Amino acid sequence: MTSRETTAATGGGIFHWLMQDTMDGLRRRRAVLGYLFLLPTLLGIFIFTAGPVFVSFGLSLFQWNIFKPPDFVGLENFERLLEDRRVIIGLVNTVKFTVLAVCSQVSIGLILALAVHRINRVWLRYYFRTAFFLPLLMSGASVAVFMGYIFHKEFGPLNYYLTLLGIPQIPWLTSSDLVMISIAIISAWRNMGFTFLIFLGGLSNLSQEVLDAADVDGAQGLRRLWSVTIPLLSPQILFATVTGVIGALQVFDEPYIMTRGGPGNASRTLVMVMYEHAFKHIEFGYGSAIAIVVFLMILVMAIVQMWLWRNRVFYQ
């Protein structure tokens, strides 16, 4: 800032400094206007996202049952969760679900995108795009309710048709070994529309020069897919994986509505344990401590993924 500007800013007031009829004044006005446009979003993030995160950090150091004033307990809640069998089980189940759900929704989304990309008829392409995307528009709760019926061991239509094929009834949601796989299948069905669209968009924007060069070099079929297409899609794969992992680590709707974490603890996820402690057992401090663990898990997983992919993502 020049001395003249400083004088203007202090002596002539902020308003005069801002309204100066110079190029600098114009730039300042534009900058202020830009920040004003950003302000509602920043306020929203601060109040509804960052604020609750900070409050959760604070609450995790207290014992609070909402009826009585919070009682400061330091790190006691974190010590307790290290010994809480349900938290450990929830963590293991969540990781199991994340691996199953993300792998399937990324791989199936990619396969579907590759297939639809090859379709020449535009209307058919629109049809499949809509069909694969539709489940994503449904609420997780309603999907869980009707999938609960479809996957019902004795009365569900899925097992009905399987038995017609001579396959015995499968306890999709009532076997400890199968329940997480079933929930991952349902989650993948609902979410693959998102990864599918990301990959389809990526495929449509692949550099034609690179693909032509691959043709000239004789790269065809799987070789071309593996050595050219997939590396070129790496930014989309990274995005789909990171967002998929973030979503999967927060899984709640499907297991809560379909199995309530059962049988036993077989489908109890970390977020479900957090919900149970905070809202059902009215232990908001302990629930917040679990929320912090979920938050740190997501943060660490996102950083690890970005780091692992740092040399494998090719931006055109």
Place this chain on the structure above:
Amino acid sequence: MSAEKKMSRRDLLKLAAAGSTGLVMSGLPVRVIAQDMVTIKVQTAGLDDNTLQPVADIQMARNPNVNVEWVVLTGIDHEEVAAKILALVAAGESIDVGYAATEACQLFAGQGLAAPLDDRITSDPDQDFWTDFFSDVHPSLTEAMMYEGSLYEPPRDFNAANMYFNTNVLAENGFEVPGEEWTKDDFVEIARGTTKKDDSGNTEVFGYAWTNRLWGSWMPWIFVAGGNLYTEERAPGGEWVWDGYYEGDMAADGRGGGFRWRDPVANSSEVVEALELVVDLWQEGVTPDIAMGTGQTLTGFYATGLLCMTPAGGFWAGRLGNEGMAKGDFDVQYWPNWRNQKHQFGTGGHWLSTTSTAPDEAWDFMKIEVSHEGFQSSIFFNPVIITTPSRRSYSQKDAFESTGPANSDVFYGTLDDHPSTSPIPAPPWSNPMTTIFTTYTGFAMSGEMGPQQALDEMQAELESLTNREGRKYYQE
């Protein structure tokens, strides 16, 4: 469009300013009236916000300055609705009147969120109202809504776990609805006899089914086996209601100021036996895999003839009709006798919040709801019964005339004719208790643990929970 007709930006602003002023002016009289209005927020766990509208209409007709606003909180089961009320309170929202079943009533009372009603009832100038009400409501229902000597909810409805039969499935297999004195062995015989399997061993029609929850579930078997999840004792107090309103009623003798469930006894031999019974039936294929949820999950399967027996209360009568079951297609009987015929029930009603800004108007609403007018207009009891009325006079045979079951006497008879009937274990920490109960039930019913192991681990968790939570409640 001609140039004269174009509206300048200045004209538009003028018009907008004039319009806003007009709107503000026209709203003024409304605001003046609004200042005199008292709004009470009533939480309903009902089907929609119109469920209690008839009750609100009566109140608003009597007092036009009262406006009733609904706070609809639904959930898969009662503990979930309670959790949502707690979330609402945690978020700083207040309600004037809330709905709770036995278990949440104990929690809200124990935590001081619900107000005791003793003084409101005893000092009410209309004592005839209360004399009439209590004479029509079984004392066990009133006692289940008491906590440490005070009443927190006038009971509006209840459901005892009785056994429902699909009479068509019974008849197809040569059975009849058993008599009142039937036993556990009779039950097993009917359950096995009505189960149908296909050539590959898959069950096509199940003799018996239940869902994994606190009420219903396998809890009735625990009771008739002679067990319970917790020791059951009576709190002192409550004389004001027993001496004042139930005097001369033999069923009120020996009652106290509500129940205390202090010590877990989940792995007693009686409870183990009860769990072994239901696990055996599941392993035989008489019972399907047990899922979480309420009886609603099973309604459709029952109505289509895929189930023969299931535990349910009066709430099923209207619902089965809605599912297309005609009168006579189903019937009900008391729970079978094992070591005893002790039944379990849960009761529900509205509680008055200690944070209410209009407690008198909120109390008026609660009174109207349990009055004759309230019962006669309630959507819960009209045109068909979708939950059993707490007032005896509305639970008689004629109430079930259009839907059945033929043995509808059983519903209130569970209270009147079975003095041992008592509420489900519902300590103020019943929410985490229910999580533990359903979790270990799931372990046993999926074969992951044997009944004894599941109940030993359940007992250990309940002991730890009770040590943590129990000391906060119950005066010594």
